[in-house]
Amino acid sequence: MSFVDYSVEPPVVEGKPPLSSIDDAIIKPIDAKPTKAWFVAIAVSGTMLLIGAASLAVTFIFGVGMWGVNQPVGWGFDIVNFVFWVGIGHAGTLISAILFLLRQRWRTGIARFAEAMTIFAVMCAGLFPLIHTGRPWLDGYLMPYPNQHGLWINFTSPLVWDVFAVSTYFTVSAIFWYVGLIPDFATLRDRTVSRIKKIVYSILSLGWRHSNRHWQHYEMAYLILAGFATPLVLSVHTIVSFDFAVSIIPGWHTTIFPPYFVAGAVFSGFAMVQNMLIGIRKIYAIEHIITIDHLEKMNKIMITTGMMVGYAYGMEFFIAWYSGNSAETFVFFNRALGPYAWAYWTMVICNVVFPQLFWFKKIRRSIPAMFVIGVLVNVGMWFERFVIVVTSLSRDYLPSSWGFYVPSIYDIGILIGSFGLFFTLLLLFVKSMPVVSISEVKGVVEGAQPSHGGSH
Amino acid sequence: MQDARLYSLSAIFQTPDEIAHAAEQTVERGYTAFDVHSPYPLHGMPRAMGLKASKLGYVTLVFGLSGAALALFFMWWVNVIEYPLVIGGKPLFQLPAFIPVTFEVTVLMAAIFTVVGMLFVIFRFPNTSHQLHDTPYMKAVSSDKYGLTIQALDPLFDEERVREFLQDLGAVEIHRIQFDAEEIEARPRIFEPRFVTLLILVALLVGPSTYIILNHVLYMPPFDWMMEQQKINPQMKSELFADGFGMRSPVEGTVARGHLPYPFKGQPDLAGKFLVNPILPTESVLELGKKKYDTFCSPCHGNFGDGDSRLRGQFPNPPTLHSDKSRGWSDGMIFHVVTEGQNIMPSYASQIKERDRWAVVHYVRALLRAKHATEADLR
Numbered sequence: 001m002s003f004v005d006y007s008v009e010p011p012v013v014e015g016k017p018p019l020s021s022i023d024d025a026i027i028k029p030i031d032a033k034p035t036k037a038w039f040v041a042i043a044v045s046g047t048m049l050l051i052g053a054a055s056l057a058v059t060f061i062f063g064v065g066m067w068g069v070n071q072p073v074g075w076g077f078d079i080v081n082f083v084f085w086v087g088i089g090h091a092g093t094l095i096s097a098i099l100f101l102l103r104q105r106w107r108t109g110i111a112r113f114a115e116a117m118t119i120f121a122v123m124c125a126g127l128f129p130l131i132h133t134g135r136p137w138l139d140g141y142l143m144p145y146p147n148q149h150g151l152w153i154n155f156t157s158p159l160v161w162d163v164f165a166v167s168t169y170f171t172v173s174a175i176f177w178y179v180g181l182i183p184d185f186a187t188l189r190d191r192t193v194s195r196i197k198k199i200v201y202s203i204l205s206l207g208w209r210h211s212n213r214h215w216q217h218y219e220m221a222y223l224i225l226a227g228f229a230t231p232l233v234l235s236v237h238t239i240v241s242f243d244f245a246v247s248i249i250p251g252w253h254t255t256i257f258p259p260y261f262v263a264g265a266v267f268s269g270f271a272m273v274q275n276m277l278i279g280i281r282k283i284y285a286i287e288h289i290i291t292i293d294h295l296e297k298m299n300k301i302m303i304t305t306g307m308m309v310g311y312a313y314g315m316e317f318f319i320a321w322y323s324g325n326s327a328e329t330f331v332f333f334n335r336a337l338g339p340y341a342w343a344y345w346t347m348v349i350c351n352v353v354f355p356q357l358f359w360f361k362k363i364r365r366s367i368p369a370m371f372v373i374g375v376l377v378n379v380g381m382w383f384e385r386f387v388i389v390v391t392s393l394s395r396d397y398l399p400s401s402w403g404f405y406v407p408s409i410y411d412i413g414i415l416i417g418s419f420g421l422f423f424t425l426l427l428l429f430v431k432s433m434p435v436v437s438i439s440e441v442k443g444v445v446e447g448a449q450p451s452h453g454g455s456h
Numbered sequence: 457m458q459d460a461r462l463y464s465l466s467a468i469f470q471t472p473d474e475i476a477h478a479a480e481q482t483v484e485r486g487y488t489a490f491d492v493h494s495p496y497p498l499h500g501m502p503r504a505m506g507l508k509a510s511k512l513g514y515v516t517l518v519f520g521l522s523g524a525a526l527a528l529f530f531m532w533w534v535n536v537i538e539y540p541l542v543i544g545g546k547p548l549f550q551l552p553a554f555i556p557v558t559f560e561v562t563v564l565m566a567a568i569f570t571v572v573g574m575l576f577v578i579f580r581f582p583n584t585s586h587q588l589h590d591t592p593y594m595k596a597v598s599s600d601k602y603g604l605t606i607q608a609l610d611p612l613f614d615e616e617r618v619r620e621f622l623q624d625l626g627a628v629e630i631h632r633i634q635f636d637a638e639e640i641e642a643r644p645r646i647f648e649p650r651f652v653t654l655l656i657l658v659a660l661l662v663g664p665s666t667y668i669i670l671n672h673v674l675y676m677p678p679f680d681w682m683m684e685q686q687k688i689n690p691q692m693k694s695e696l697f698a699d700g701f702g703m704r705s706p707v708e709g710t711v712a713r714g715h716l717p718y719p720f721k722g723q724p725d726l727a728g729k730f731l732v733n734p735i736l737p738t739e740s741v742l743e744l745g746k747k748k749y750d751t752f753c754s755p756c757h758g759n760f761g762d763g764d765s766r767l768r769g770q771f772p773n774p775p776t777l778h779s780d781k782s783r784g785w786s787d788g789m790i791f792h793v794v795t796e797g798q799n800i801m802p803s804y805a806s807q808i809k810e811r812d813r814w815a816v817v818h819y820v821r822a823l824l825r826a827k828h829a830t831e832a833d834l835r
Contacts, residue, residue: 019495019600061678065686137679144534148759148766149751152539155531156546156553164560172567179571187495190598206575207583210597212479212505214579215497220510221574228563235563239556442600443496450476450500 013109014288016446022289026434026441027191029284034431037283045423052417055410056131064134066410073393073405078132079243081415083385084268085125085422086166086240087261088378090233091269092118093173096180097229100222106297108440109290113280114273115177116435120425121272122170124418129162131414158242165239172232176225179218182208183439237262244388251331251392254319260312267305267351268381271374274298276426278371280435289436292365299364302377306355309384313348327397335391339404343383344391350380461634463587465618466605467627468596472498475602478625479504482604485621489610493588493597515573516566523565527558593631605633675768718805724792731788735811737818745819748812752804753820761823772800777820778827790817 017025059066069076092114099107130136142163144153153160185205192198208214241261244252274295281290320332335344354376363369395402429435442448469475472494479492483506492498492505502509535541536548546553575581588594588605597603604627606618622630645651673679688694688702697704706712720727735741750759758764761777777783782790794813797803808816825833 023599063686135679137674144530148754150539150747151751152534154541154543155535155557156543156550158556161556161560164557168560168564171564175567175571183496187598190595202584202589203582205584206579206581207586207589208581209586209588209594210493210495212492212494212498212501213507215494216502216507217510217512217574217578219497220512221570224513224516224570225567228567231559232563235556235559242556439496448472448496450472450498 013441013445014291017288019442019445019448022441022445023187023191023438025284025286025289026436026438027188029430030188030432030434031192035283038427038431042424042427045420045427048416048420049424050417050420051413052415052420055413055417058410059131059414060136064132066408068405068407068411070403070405072396072401072403073390075132075389075393076405077407077411077415078128080382080385080389081418082125082128082132083240083261083389084382085121085128085418086169086237087265087268087381087385088272089118089121089125089169089173089269090237090262090265091273092116092121093169093176093229093233094266094269095273096176097226097233100226101230105444106294108444109436110273110277110294110298111440112177112180112437113277113435115173115180116429116433117269117273117276117426118173119170119177120422120429121269122166122173123425124422126166126170127418127421129166158239158246161239162243165236169232169236172225172229176229179221179225180437180440181433182206183210183218184434184437186210187438188434234262237265244392249392249396250325250327251316251335251388254316256312256315256319260309263305263308263312264381264384267302267309268378270298270302270305271377271381274302275371275374275378278367278374280430284430284435286436289441292367295367295370296364299358299370299373302374303355303358306351306377310348310352313352331392331395334395335387338391338395340387340391340394343387347380347383347387350376351384354380461637462608462615463633463635464605464607465615465622466588466591466593466603466631466633467622467625468593468629468631469602469604469626470628472602474626475604476500476504478604478622478627481621481625482606486612487606487610489607489613491605491607493594493603493605495598495600498602512570512574512578516570519569519573520562520566524558524562526565527561528554531557587633587635591631591633593629593633596629671768675770718795720792721796724789724796724798727792728786728789731786731791733787733791733814733817735814735818737822741815741818742822744812745815745817745822748808748816749819749823752808753816756801760827761820774801778824783824783828787814787817787821790820 067076067078069078095107095114096111096118100111130139133139133142141147141151142153142160144155182205185201186208189198189201189205192201238258238261241257245254245257247253277290277295277298281287317332317336320328323329335341354373357363357369357373363373390405394405467478469478475492475494476498479501482490483504490505492501494501531554532549535550540548542548593603593605604622604625606613606622608615619630690703692702693700694702711717720731755767756765756771756774757777758766763774763776765771765773791813793801794808794816795803795805804813
């Protein structure tokens, strides 16, 4: 048996590539003409996007009556998708901010991409509450502003908290991402030979000069942003869970929701990042920068958060029984054995059972296996939101007002469209911006830091 | 004595250790107008360069705290002063329920101003025409080299001495960075005809299209649903009830709370004759009336009762309230119209409380009087 020396961090970047080769590896795909595979991918995602656009057009013209929602299930796919996408976004912030504060240097290779994913996922998420209002052209009223009617929003409503949480989250993530990109844009600006690109990158880099007088403030700003993004990301899914927990619907009105939602968000987000990175590192041939160790570490986080989610599932049942509240008890019986039992068991199997396979190192490091498990986790997490939203609403206190929710094809179309939007934005991103933070990766290559006087 | 166009001497080094040493030596020699450039932040460099710790954190602190204070103050003003609304029997100022928004606004303000302060105030960005831009020096430090720049404006600067100093430190290349001739006599280019034309074009494009979208497109189908709604109106047939009536009558022999029948139903003349405004037009009553009027009546009747509706054809425009007819009406008559509605104007009995309706009547009176003020009113 060999011993591992835990006092020395293993190198983050494999080998000891010369710094200029990092530029080449990361920038080459941006400068090269798009490959055939890329065109095929964007054609597919563009089609999905158009399906979503068509479904939305139908919704706008004829109203939300085109969806499956009705009494008593007034929250259907729209809210399920909203929670799902916000959750996907959380992994990005976790990687870029929380792991930064914890000084996990391995995050450098994947942070940029994960942040971009956050932003695109939050865009997809933000779409849903806006269309959920029914008349999206009146959404301006969601913001408090002095209007002639003298009307103000109700600041004690969780739905208003949501507006603030999601818009703040989007803004701060975008700022964080852009601040990280500035030095890379400067590097791109200094490399490119095309006149147009030069102008674009000059503007985007704002005139960054790699000055150490600037780097000093820059690092401080990055630290501060990470410090804020960390509680922010926790607050966002907490507030999303308040949309449910603050109501009095059985199955929603529980205090476990905030931590349970945050764990679930990180869980699904990591599954998504892992899936996407598997593709990116292959296509970009940057397997030495995004290494199998990265993927393994992400799988470890997935098994942890997966078990938290599993614990929450169990705890919900326990409390339902322990509380002696008949409405609460019924809701959980209904989840596991009622008309939506298939969704419930899909969720349990995908979220609790499959990730257990990650206990085996072989599976943790096998790309096809982890890819499949990642996909299953996201299926499971989508169904988790479906189970929470739909089962509780379809059968609450009064049996006379029970109902059954079936999504319409427009609901499904919009869901497909949101994936289309997400993938289209990602594809455009990987073609136009460095998917790995060039300056950060250079800083963690072995021998990149002065050997004395540094504070490690 | 030296070249006025010289900006700096800039040297390139190969390894992080060399640049760390070079920075320390530069400080020791007493140079102050110098800078180190590297493709990524170097550990320990601020100390080697003798820089003070970044004060950016104070910016964050100040703006974060003001964000928190502003958000709390604003919510208090809205929920307690401007638009008091009792929800769930809770007090108007509900601190726990205000915490989420306070927190979000704090983070938002702190994050935005930290970055804005750093980029635009401390760094004075955007600045895309710095002397160092577009030099081979910048291209090298942008990729894999480390650079030390000593500016010509340093009081100790002497080209020969600095060159020697840099060579001794082990620089592999030394560049002379110069100001461009045109940069020295640069003028602001904001008024260039091409740029001005562009601005005008953008304005011409954005202005009208915003106007058209906000004032016309939003009032065309399918965005004009106000008149046709998918609900059962009183006279419509219902598929739900056995008797087919959309209109339901209350359980026989009962009166719902707060729904004592209005005694002058369908009898405007009697209402005008017998109903008397029970409250006095004090300042607070007029304030209340104005608020309710602005909220409920102004969309159709306009802010001053001129009948200049904001709904733009989604609902027929009402006549002006300043006609001789309605000016001659008694308070009771106006109250009756608000309570019962009149022709297509709907009833507001369920939306505005009785006392508030009387306050609206006082306010309408004030509007009518304001537009037809007599000499006597001016005193």
